[in-house]
Amino acid sequence: xxxxxxxxxxxxxxxxxxxxxxxxxxxxxxxxxxxxxxxxxxxxxxxxxxxxxxxxxxxxxxxxxxxxxxxxxxxxxxxxxxxxxxxxxxxxxxxxxxxxxxxxxxxxxxxxxxxxxxxxxxxxxxxxxxxxxxxxxxxxxxxxxxxxxxxxxxxxxxxxxxxxxxxxxxxxxxxxxxxxxxxxxxxxxxxxxxxxxxxxxxxxxx
Amino acid sequence: xxxxxxxxxxxxxxxxxxxxxxxxxxxxxxxxxxxxxxxxxxxxxxxxxxxxxxxxxxxxxxxxxxxxxxxxxxxxxxxxxxxxxxxxxxxxxxxxxxxxxxxxxxxxxxxxxxxxxxxxxxxxxxxxxxxxxxxxxxxxxxxxxxxxxxxxxxxxxxxxxxxxxxxxxxxxxxxxxxxxxxxxxxxxxxxxxxxxxxxxxxxxxxxxxxxxxxxxxxxxxxxxxxxxxxxxxxxxxxxxxxxxxxxxxxxxxxxxxxxxxxxxxxxxxxxxxxxxxxxxxxxxxxxxxxxxxxxxxxxxxxxxxxxxxxxxxxxxxxxxxxxxxxxxxxxxxxxxxxxxxxxxxxxxxxxxxxxxxxxxxxxxxxxxxxxxxxxxxxxxxxxxxxxxxxxxxxxxxxxxxxxxxxxxxxxxxxxxxxxxxxxxxxxxxxxxxxxxxxxxxxxxxxxxxxxxxxxxxxxxxxxxxxxxxxxxxxxxxxxxxxxxxxxxxxxxxxxxxxxxxxxxxxxxxxxxxxxxxxxxxxxxxxxxxxxxxxxxxxxxxxxxxxxxxxxxxxxxxxxxxxxxxxxxxxxxxxxxxxxxxxxxxxxxxxxxxxxxxxxxxxxxxxxxxxx
Ligand code: HEM
Ligand SMILES: [Cu+2]
Numbered sequence: 001x002x003x004x005x006x007x008x009x010x011x012x013x014x015x016x017x018x019x020x021x022x023x024x025x026x027x028x029x030x031x032x033x034x035x036x037x038x039x040x041x042x043x044x045x046x047x048x049x050x051x052x053x054x055x056x057x058x059x060x061x062x063x064x065x066x067x068x069x070x071x072x073x074x075x076x077x078x079x080x081x082x083x084x085x086x087x088x089x090x091x092x093x094x095x096x097x098x099x100x101x102x103x104x105x106x107x108x109x110x111x112x113x114x115x116x117x118x119x120x121x122x123x124x125x126x127x128x129x130x131x132x133x134x135x136x137x138x139x140x141x142x143x144x145x146x147x148x149x150x151x152x153x154x155x156x157x158x159x160x161x162x163x164x165x166x167x168x169x170x171x172x173x174x175x176x177x178x179x180x181x182x183x184x185x186x187x188x189x190x191x192x193x194x195x196x197x198x199x200x201x202x203x204x205x206x
Numbered sequence: 207x208x209x210x211x212x213x214x215x216x217x218x219x220x221x222x223x224x225x226x227x228x229x230x231x232x233x234x235x236x237x238x239x240x241x242x243x244x245x246x247x248x249x250x251x252x253x254x255x256x257x258x259x260x261x262x263x264x265x266x267x268x269x270x271x272x273x274x275x276x277x278x279x280x281x282x283x284x285x286x287x288x289x290x291x292x293x294x295x296x297x298x299x300x301x302x303x304x305x306x307x308x309x310x311x312x313x314x315x316x317x318x319x320x321x322x323x324x325x326x327x328x329x330x331x332x333x334x335x336x337x338x339x340x341x342x343x344x345x346x347x348x349x350x351x352x353x354x355x356x357x358x359x360x361x362x363x364x365x366x367x368x369x370x371x372x373x374x375x376x377x378x379x380x381x382x383x384x385x386x387x388x389x390x391x392x393x394x395x396x397x398x399x400x401x402x403x404x405x406x407x408x409x410x411x412x413x414x415x416x417x418x419x420x421x422x423x424x425x426x427x428x429x430x431x432x433x434x435x436x437x438x439x440x441x442x443x444x445x446x447x448x449x450x451x452x453x454x455x456x457x458x459x460x461x462x463x464x465x466x467x468x469x470x471x472x473x474x475x476x477x478x479x480x481x482x483x484x485x486x487x488x489x490x491x492x493x494x495x496x497x498x499x500x501x502x503x504x505x506x507x508x509x510x511x512x513x514x515x516x517x518x519x520x521x522x523x524x525x526x527x528x529x530x531x532x533x534x535x536x537x538x539x540x541x542x543x544x545x546x547x548x549x550x551x552x553x554x555x556x557x558x559x560x561x562x563x564x565x566x567x568x569x570x571x572x573x574x575x576x577x578x579x580x581x582x583x584x585x586x587x588x589x590x591x592x593x594x595x596x597x598x599x600x601x602x603x604x605x606x607x608x609x610x611x612x613x614x615x616x617x618x619x620x621x622x623x624x625x626x627x628x629x630x631x632x633x634x635x636x637x638x639x640x641x642x643x644x645x646x647x648x649x650x651x652x653x654x655x656x657x658x659x660x661x662x663x664x665x666x667x668x669x670x671x672x673x674x675x676x677x678x679x680x681x682x683x684x685x686x687x688x689x690x691x692x693x694x695x696x697x698x699x700x701x702x703x704x705x706x707x708x709x710x711x712x713x714x715x716x717x718x719x720x721x722x723x724x725x726x727x728x729x730x731x732x733x734x735x736x737x738x739x740x741x742x743x744x745x746x747x748x749x750x751x752x753x754x755x756x757x758x759x760x761x762x763x764x765x766x767x768x769x770x771x772x773x774x775x776x777x778x779x780x781x782x783x784x785x786x787x788x789x790x791x792x793x794x795x796x797x798x799x800x801x802x803x804x805x806x807x808x809x810x811x812x813x814x815x816x817x
Contacts, residue, residue, distance in 0.1 A: 028382060032408055043413045051442070054436065055437060056437045135436050138430045173798055
C-alpha cells in the first residue's frame with residue numbers, strides 16, 4: 001500500500017480513482033451503499049404506490065401535477081449528470097481545471113433543481129396539499145422530499161470537495177472522492193427518472 | 207505518530223478512539239453481553255409473572271413494556287452485536303488481512319449501535335418504555351401514548367444505521383482484502399456465512415429504516431400513512447417490517463451456522479463435509495430469505511393465492527437448511543470427536559435447531575397457521591431457532607475463540623456445567639410452550655386464568671428459565687475464574703484456519719507478513735502437507751496503520767442529541783445534534799488521515815518476543 005502513496009503527481013496512473021486499495025475499497029463500498037439506497041427508495045415507492053389513492057378530501061395527483069414544471073426539473077437534473085460525466089472525463093485526462101469547472105456546473109444545476117422543487121412544494125401547499133392532509137400527501141412529500149434531501153446532501157458534499165481541493169491538483173486521495181461523489185450524483189438522477197414516471201406521469205395519466 | 211507513542215495512551219481514551227477491528231470486536235462483545243443480560247432479566251421477570259395463574263407481580267402495562275424491551279433488546283442489541291463481535295475479530299484473521307476495509311466506519315458502526323441501544327433504555331427513566339411489541343404494529347404503535355415508542359423508533363434508527371455500516375464494511379473487507387491464494391471458494395465458512403449475512407443486512411435494513419422513518423413522521427409530525435380515516439393503510443407497516451424482519455432472522459442464524467461449520471470440523475478432526483454444498487446452501491438461504499416475508503401475515507387476509515405462494519416458498523428453505531444439517535452430521539460421521547465445551551454447544555444445536563425447523567414448517571402451512579398464529583406455539587418456535595441456533599452458536603464461538611481473543615482458555619469443567627444446565631433449562635422452558643400454544647394460550651398476555659390446564663406447564667417453563675439464569679451465572683463465573691489458563695493459547699484446538707497462525711495476543715497489524723494461502727483449511731494443509739508454518743506472500747516491511755480517532759463517538763453522540771430534540775420537539779437540540787454529527791463528518795472528510803507506519807524493527811522485535 002505504502003508504495004502507492006509515493007507516486008508523483010505528474011505520473012498519476014490512468015485510473016487514479018481506482019489505483020490504491022483505499023480507492024478500490026471506497027468504490028466498491030459505495031456501490032454496496034447504493035444497493036442499500038435502492039431498497040430504501042424501493043420501500044418509499046412501494047409506500048407511495050400503496051397510498052396514492054388515499055386522497056380523501058384533499059387534492060389528488062391529477063389536480064396538482066404540471067408536466068411543464070416537472071419536465072424542466074428533469075432536464076436540469078439529467079444535464080447535471082452529463083456535466084458530472086464531463087468532469088470525470090477531464091479527471092481521466094489529468095485536466096484538473098476541467099474537473100473543477102464541470103463539478104461546479106453540476107453543483108449549480110443541483111441548486112437550480114432544488115429551487116424548483118421548493119417552488120413546487122410551495123405551490124402544492126397553497127393548493128391545499130399539506131403534509132398531513134391525506135395519506136397521498138404524506139407519502140408524496142416523503143418520497144419526493146427524501147430524493148430532494150439526497151440532492152441537497154450531494155450539493156453540499158461536492159461543494160466541500162471543491163473548496164477543500166481547490167488548488168491541490170489531482171491526487172490519489174481526492175480522485176476516489178470525486179469519483180464516488182459523481183457515482184452518487186448519477187444514482188439520485190436515476191431515482192428521479194423513476195419518480196418522474198411513477199409519480200408524475202402515472203399521476204397525470206393513470 | 208510513532209508506533210510507541212500510539213501505544214502509550216490512557217486506557218479509556220484508547221477504547222473510545224480505537225479503530226482496530228479486534229478492539230472494536232471486543233467492544234461489540236461487551237456491549238452485546240450487557241444488553242443480553244438486560245434482556246435476560248426482562249425475560250425472567252416475565253416468566254416470574256407467568257409462574258402461577260392470576261399473579262400481579264408486574265402490572266399488565268409493565269409486562270407489555272418488558273415484553274417489548276426484551277424482544278427488541280435480544281434481537282437488535284444482543285444477538286446481532288455479539289455476532290458482530292466475533293465477525294469483527296475473526297474475519298480479517300481468517301482471510302489473512304491486516305485490517306478491515308473501513309476501520310473508521312467500523313468503529314462508527316459500533317458507537318451508533320451502542321448509543322442507539324442506550325437511547326432505547328433511557329425510555330425507562332422518562333415515563334415508560336415502548337409497549338407495542340418488538341414488531342410495533344400500527345395503529346397500536348402509532349397511537350401509543352407517551353414517548354416510549356418515540357424512543358423505540360429513534361433508538362432503532364440510530365443503531366440500525368450502525369448495523370448497515372458494519373455490514374458494508376464486512377462486504378468490502380471480504381471481497382477486497384483477502385490474502386493471496388485465499389479465493390472465494392477457499393474462505394472458511396464463518397467468513398462465507400458472514401458475507402451472506404452482510405448482504406442481507408445491506409438489502410434488508412433500509413426497509414426498516416423507511417418503516418421507522420414513516421412511524422416517526424406519523425407520531426411526531428402528524429403524517430397519515432397509517433391513519434385509515436385519512437386514506438392510510440396499516441398493512442404497509444407490516445410489509446415493510448417483515449421485508450426487513452424475515453431476512454433479519456437469517457442475519458442472525460447464518461453467522462451461527464458459520465460458527466458451527468468451524469467448530470464441528472475442528473473437533474471431529476475432519477474436513478467439513480460438502481464445503482461447496484455448504485456455500486451454495488448458504489447463498490440459497492440468503493436469497494430465499496427475501497421471498498418469504500409474508501408468512502408472518504397469513505391471517506391478515508392476503509387471500510389464498512398469496513398465502514399459498516408464501517407457504518411454499520417458506521417450506522423451500524427447509525431444503526438448503528436440511529443440506530446443511532446433513533453435512534454437519536456427515537462431518538461428524540467417522541470423526542475422532544472431542545467433546546469440548548465448544549463442540550458440545552455445536553452438538554446440542556443440531557437436535558434443538560431441527561426441532562425449531564420442524565415447527566417452522568408447521569407454521570408455514572398457511573391453513574394451519576390460523577390455529578397457531580399469535581399463540582405460545584410461535585413463542586416456542588422462535589425461541590427454539592433463536593436460542594437453539596443463534597445463542598448456542600454464540601456460546602460455541604465464545605468457548606472456541608476465547609483463547610485467541612482474550613489470551614486464556616475458559617474452564618472446561620465450568621463450561622460443561624454451563625452447557626448442560628443451559629441446554630436442559632432451555633428445553634424445559636420452551637418445549638412445554640408448544641403445548642401451551644396448542645391449548646390456546648395466546649402470546650403477549652400478562653397473565654392467565656387457573657383451571658384451564660395451563661398451570662403446570664407455565665410453572666415448568668418458569669423453572670426452566672431459572673435454570674438458564676443459573677447456567678448463565680456459571681458462565682460469568684467461568685470468565686473470571688479461568689484467567690490462569692494462559693498456556694497453550696495460540697492454537698489450543700489444533701485449528702485449521704488462519705486465525706490460529708497468528709500469535710496470542712494478536713499484534714495490532716495481525717500478520718507480520720501477509721500469508722500465502724495454498725488450500726482450503728490453509729493451516730491444516732501446512733500442518734500435514736508442509737512444515738506446519740504458513741508461507742509468507744511478501745517480505746517483511748513497514749506496515750501502515752490508521753490513526754485512532756474520537757470522531758466516531760462524536761458523530762454518534764450528535765445523533766443522540768438530535769434524537770432527544772425530535773422526541774421532545776426541541777428544535778435547537780435537533781439542529782445542535784446535526785451540527786455535531788455533520789461537523790464531525792466534515793472534519794473527517796476535510797482532514798486527511800495519513801495514518802502511521804510501524805517500522806520493521808518493531809515488527810521483528812514482536813516476532814522474537816512472541817514465539
Ligand atoms: C434466555 C432465555 C429467554 C427467556 C426465558 C425468554 C422468554 C420470553 C418471554 C416470556 C417472552 C414473552 C412471550 C409472550 O408473552 O408472548 C419472550 C418473547 C420474545 N423473545 Fe424471548 N426469552 C429468552 C431469550 C430470547 C432470546 C435470546 C431472543 C433473541 C435473540 C429472544 C427473542 C424474543 C422475541 C423477539 C420475543 C417476542 C417479543 C414480542 O412479542 O414482541 N428471547 N421471550
Ligand atoms: Cu419469517
